[in-house]
Amino acid sequence: xxxxxxxxxxxxxxxxxxxxxxxxxxxxxxxxxxxxxxxxxxxxxxxxxxxxxxxxxxxxxxxxxxxxxxxxxxxxxxxxxxxxxxxxxxxxxxxxxxxxxxxxxxxxxxxxxxxxxxxxxxxxxxxxxxxxxxxxxxxxxxxxxxxxxxxxxxxxxxxxxxxxxxxxxxxxxxxxxxxxxxxxxxxxxxxxxxxxxxxxxxxxxxxxxxxxxxxxxxxxxxxxxxxxxxxxxxxxxxxxxxxxxxxxxxxxxxxxxxxxxxxxxxxxxxxxxxxxxxxxxxxxxxxxxxxxxxxxxxxxxxxxxxxxxxxxxxxxxxxxxxxxxxxxxxxxxxxxxxxxxxxxxxxxxxxxxxxxxxxxxxxxxxxxxxxxxxxxxxxxxxxxxxxxxxxxxxxxxxxxxxxxxxxxxxxxxxxxxxxxxxxxxxxxxxxxxxxxxxxxxxxxxxxxxxxxxxxxxxxxxxxxxxxxxxxxxxxxxxxxxxxxxxxxxxxxxxx
Ligand code: ZN
Ligand code: MG
Ligand code: ZN
Numbered sequence: 001x002x003x004x005x006x007x008x009x010x011x012x013x014x015x016x017x018x019x020x021x022x023x024x025x026x027x028x029x030x031x032x033x034x035x036x037x038x039x040x041x042x043x044x045x046x047x048x049x050x051x052x053x054x055x056x057x058x059x060x061x062x063x064x065x066x067x068x069x070x071x072x073x074x075x076x077x078x079x080x081x082x083x084x085x086x087x088x089x090x091x092x093x094x095x096x097x098x099x100x101x102x103x104x105x106x107x108x109x110x111x112x113x114x115x116x117x118x119x120x121x122x123x124x125x126x127x128x129x130x131x132x133x134x135x136x137x138x139x140x141x142x143x144x145x146x147x148x149x150x151x152x153x154x155x156x157x158x159x160x161x162x163x164x165x166x167x168x169x170x171x172x173x174x175x176x177x178x179x180x181x182x183x184x185x186x187x188x189x190x191x192x193x194x195x196x197x198x199x200x201x202x203x204x205x206x207x208x209x210x211x212x213x214x215x216x217x218x219x220x221x222x223x224x225x226x227x228x229x230x231x232x233x234x235x236x237x238x239x240x241x242x243x244x245x246x247x248x249x250x251x252x253x254x255x256x257x258x259x260x261x262x263x264x265x266x267x268x269x270x271x272x273x274x275x276x277x278x279x280x281x282x283x284x285x286x287x288x289x290x291x292x293x294x295x296x297x298x299x300x301x302x303x304x305x306x307x308x309x310x311x312x313x314x315x316x317x318x319x320x321x322x323x324x325x326x327x328x329x330x331x332x333x334x335x336x337x338x339x340x341x342x343x344x345x346x347x348x349x350x351x352x353x354x355x356x357x358x359x360x361x362x363x364x365x366x367x368x369x370x371x372x373x374x375x376x377x378x379x380x381x382x383x384x385x386x387x388x389x390x391x392x393x394x395x396x397x398x399x400x401x402x403x404x405x406x407x408x409x410x411x412x413x414x415x416x417x418x419x420x421x422x423x424x425x426x427x428x429x430x431x432x433x434x435x436x437x438x439x440x441x442x443x444x445x446x447x448x449x450x451x452x453x454x455x456x457x458x459x460x461x462x463x464x465x466x467x468x469x470x471x472x473x474x475x476x477x478x479x480x481x482x483x484x485x486x487x488x489x490x491x492x493x494x495x
Contacts, residue, residue, distance in 0.1 A: 001208075002471065004346045006352045010333060011231065016200075017025055019179060022254065024222055025195035030121075030134075030135055030136060030137050030139075030359075030467075030468035030469050030471065031135060031136050031137075031185070031357070031359060031468055031472065032136040032137055032158040032160065032185045032186045032471075032472060033411070038405075039492060040435065041310075044259070044312040045178070047189070049315030050238075050239030050240070050256045051255065051257045051302075052169040052210035052211070052254075052256055052298060052299060052302050052306075053168060053169040053210065053278035053299075053301075053302035053303070053306075053319075054164040054166065054167040054168060054304070055167060055210070055303050056165050056166045056167035056170075056304075057060055057166075057167045057212075057304060058139040058166035058167050058168065058304055058305070058479075058481065059480055060480055060482065061419070061457065061477070061478055061479040061480020061481065062457030062458060062478060062480065063350075063351045063352060063353040063456055063457040063458065063478040063479055064189070064306075064351055064352065064479075065086070065300070065305045065306050065307070065308075065346055065350065065351075065352040065353070065479075066163075066306075066307050066308070066331065066352070066353040066354075066355075066475045066478055066479055067296070067307075067308045067309075067310065067340045067343075067352060067353070067354050067355070068307075068308070068310070068355050068356075068357075068471070068475065069309075069310045069311075069333065069336055069337050069340060069342075069354075069355065069357075070182060070309065070310070070311045070312070070313075070356075070357065070358060070359060071311075071312040071315045071330060071333040071356065071358050072132055072182055072311055072312065072313045072314075072315055072316035072359055072362075072364030073132075073315050073316030073319040073320075073358060073359070073360060073361060073363070073445065074312075074315050074330055074333070074358040074361070075358060075360075075365075075446075075448045075449070075450045076448075076450075077359035077365040077366055077367055078319075078326065078327075078330045078361075078365060079106065079108060079330065079451060080367055081326070081367060081379075081438075082106060082327055082329060082331040082333075082334050082461070083099060083104065083105075083106050084096065084327070084367070084374075084376055084379075085327045085328065085331055085376065085379060085380060086104050086106065086331060086334075087099045087104035087263040088376040088377065088379075088380055089105065089380060090104050091104075092184060092376075092377065095376065096376075097365075103456045106334045107334050107335070107337045107338030107341060108181055108334060108337055108356055108453040110338075110341055110455070111324070111341075111354075111356070111369075111453035111454055111455050111459070112188065112454065112455040112456075112459045112460075112463075113453070113454045113455070113459040113460055113462050114452070114453055114463065115451070115452045115462045115463050115464050115465060116168075116315065116449050116450065116452060116464075116465045116466075117357055117449060117451075117452050117465070117466055117467070117468050117471070118449055118465075118466070118467045118468050119135060119358075119359065119360040119447070119448070119449060119450060119451050119468060120447065121134035121135065121138060121139065121140065121141060122134070122138050122139055122147070123139075123140045123141050124140060124149065127141075129360070129444075129445050129446060129447045130359070130360050130445065131181070131182075131193075131309065131445065132181040132182050132185075132193075132316065132359055132360070133185060133193040134183070135182075135185075135359035135360050135468065136182060136184075136185025136186065136359065137156065137158075137183065138183055138467075138468055138469050141410075142182045142191075142192050142193050142194070143190075143191060143192070143193070144181065144185050144188055144189060144190045144191075144192075144193050144199065145152050145158055145184070145185055145186075145187070145189035145190070146189050146190075146191065146211070147149035147486065148247060149463050150191045150192060152241075152281050152490050153191035154161040155189035155488070155489050155490075155493070156185060156339075156485075156486050156487055156488055156489060157483075157487045157489045158185070158472070159184050159186070159307065159472040159475055159476060159481075159483060160172070160186040160187050160208070160209065160307055160475065161187065161208060161489075162481050162482070162483045163307035163479065163481060164209075164210055165308075166304065166353055166479075166481055166482075167302075167304035167308035168302060168304045168305050168306050168479075169210045169298070169300075169302035169304070169305070169307075170187075170209050170210055170211075170300075170306065170307050170308070171209065171210060171213075171295040171298075171299050171300040171306065171307075171308040171309070172187065172209050172210065172211070172212055172213070172214070172308075172311075173211070173212075173213040173214065173216075173288070173291045173292055173295050173308065173309070173310045173311065174214040174309055174310070174311035174313045175214065175270065175271045175288055175311070175312060175313045175314050176202070176214060176215060176216070176270045176271070176311065176313035176314060176317075177196065177214060177215045177216025177218075177219065177269060177270055178200075178202050178212050178213070178215065178260070179184075179196035179197075179199040179203075179216045179219045180193075180196070180214075180216070180270075180313060181193045182267070182309075182311045182313060182359065183212075183214065183309065183311060183313075183412075184196075184199045184207075186309055187202070187203060187206070187209050187492055188202040188203065188206075189489075189491045190202075190491075190493050191204070194444075196216065197219050197225045197226055197227065197491065198493060198494050199219070200216070200219035200220050200225075201231060201494065202493065203231070204220070204234050204235045204238060204240075204258075205234070205238075206230045207238045207239075207256075209296070210256045210257070210299060210302075211256070211257045211259075211260065211294075211295045211298050211299060211308075212240075212257070212258050213249070213257070213258075213259035213261075213291045213294070213295060214259070214260070214261070214271065215260065215261055215262050215268070215269055215270045215271040215342075216260060216269065216270070217244070217260035217262060217267060217268040217481055218268035218269065219231070220232050220235065220258075220260060221268065232258075235258045238256070238429070239255065239256050240246065240256045240257060240258040240378055241255060241256065241257050241258070242257075242258050242259075242260070243257065243258070243259040243260075243261075244260055244261060244267075245284040245285075245286075246257070246261075246284050246285060246290065247284070249261075249286045249290065249291070249294055250290075250294075251294070252298070253467045254301055255298070256296075257298060259286075259291070259294075261284075261285045261286060263276070263277075263281055263283055263285065264281060264282075264283060264284075270313070270314060270317070271285050271314075272285055272331060273314055273317075273318065273325060273385040273388070274287075274288075274314075274325075274328050274329045274331075274332045274389070275325045275328050275329070275382070275384055275388075275389050276384060276385050276387075278328075278383075279383040279384065280383070280384050280388055280410070280411075287332070288310070288312060288332055288333070288336050289332070289335050289339050291310075292308075292310050292336050292339050292340065293320055294339040295308055295310070296308065296339075296340075296343050296365035297445070298441060299465060300347070303351065303423060305479070307475075307479070308437075310336055310340070311450035312329060312330070312332065312333035312336065314329060315329050315330055315333065315358075315362075316362045317336060317387075318363075318386070319361075319362030319363030319365060320362055320383065320443055320444065321385075321386050321387065321429065321443075322363055322386075322429050322431070322433060322438075322440040322443060323385060323386035323387070323432075324378075324379050324381075324386075324432055324433065324436050324438050325382050325384070325385050325386065326363075326365070328382075328383075329378055333356075337354070337453070338355045340352075340354045341354055341455060343456035344432055344455065344456055348389070350454055351456055352455070353455070353456040353457055353458060353459065353475060353478040353479070354455045354456055355452065355453065355454040355455075355459075355462065355475070356453045356454075357362075357450060357451075357452035357453070357454065357471065358450040358468050359450075360444045360445050360446070360448075360450065361431040361445065361447075361448035361449075361450060362442075362444070362445050362446070363402040363440050363441075363442055363443070363446070364439075364440055364441030364442040364446045364448075365438070365439070365440055366438075366439035366440070366441070367432070367438070367439070368437060368439055368441075369433065369437045369438065369439040370437075371437055373437060374436060374437040374438065375435060375437060376436075378411075378413070378435045378436045379410050379436045381411050381412045381413070382410070382411050382432060382436070383410055383411070384410035384411075386428065386429055386432070387408060388410070389406060389407065389428060390428055392406045392410075393406050393407070393423065398424065400420065400424060400435050403420070403424060404420060407423065407428070409449075411432070413435065415431075417433045426447060426451065449465075452466075454474075456470070456478065457476050457478045458474055458475075458478035459478075461474040461477060462474055469486075472485055473485055
């Protein structure tokens, strides 16, 4: 059709990535292999859709597809917490005796290989604690898709870009802004994660991610971008359909897709927390499971296979906030991994590699505070995020009765006099954590290592303790992609 955009995958002419200036660097990328993955696919139901997938053709590996699920900031306590919450809900009488193999299980428990991963970055000051950007590439804190330093930044190729160049379809799905560090580290290159307008521009102009779903419309909207450029119109010119609601997402059935979702109150930032989407707001945002299903549905049209990264990105934010509702968010992530495993099992025509691993831990979360007990009924009852509760309390303007109503409405707790004093004094988190006995040692990231879960071809590569730089390596091996982590590329970013 006239004006039909070229969606094929020769990244040398489409994304400014040159194939002829490569040196292997001592530093290899972490989760993204920037060392990370890339690709494109084909729609089969009408000529108006832009095909997904790159132009290259790949030599088949053992796996046709790869799906990587990242619960940002989740280590063992987060996984255990999701398991306890699920077990409590399934049988509160039997709890905790049902928290066993053979009792309540998470989907990650079905993984063929369980291992553990390092998280430390390659930062000049030798901190063992990474930020999410550096975690994507094992680089200095704040860097997206490159190594070196902010002054001497060197872009490196990601696993998503390699997949794209091999003709595969690619997708990035998250509950944060799509321009946030984790997804950005798979497909864009900037010395500092803060330049999200530029990250949006790179997604659109490079066009090597076929399906982009998340929040962050403000970085595409000409009214909100600093340069006034209309990335929404430009994305459409590039062949992307644009969806902004759950219904519009449901309608998109093939072709390149840019989904930018948000809550009614703030449509341009992150998507809502699971508990707020589910129990508080009458929202038109899709859930992470739906987004994952749609991405798989579209990307699986590509005959060359696909690479998909799905991030449960706000687990990290609840870790920073020390919010008990993090367990609900982590449980949603586990449902996503179950969806991924179901797809891998149901698609008899091809093999899919599936993995869940976090980028680092956030919050120093612990299951227990200062007593030999936790109240999982209370954790189950907290059905709004701390952020929502705090802003609703703010809106009461120090009205004591209204404050009590807000907390009781969303938790069912009957507050004591002391708790009311603490809450009106601004210490809601402490009150809720005292009730539940959830513990926290930090409001930042920690150096804790993270558990990993892998299934499908080459899963055995991850059945051990491994370095975060090995994620992209193992996925490339599963896909049979030629890929060297840490390969320098020529890439023009705008300052
Ligand atoms: Zn992170
Ligand atoms: Mg993230
Ligand atoms: Zn964080």
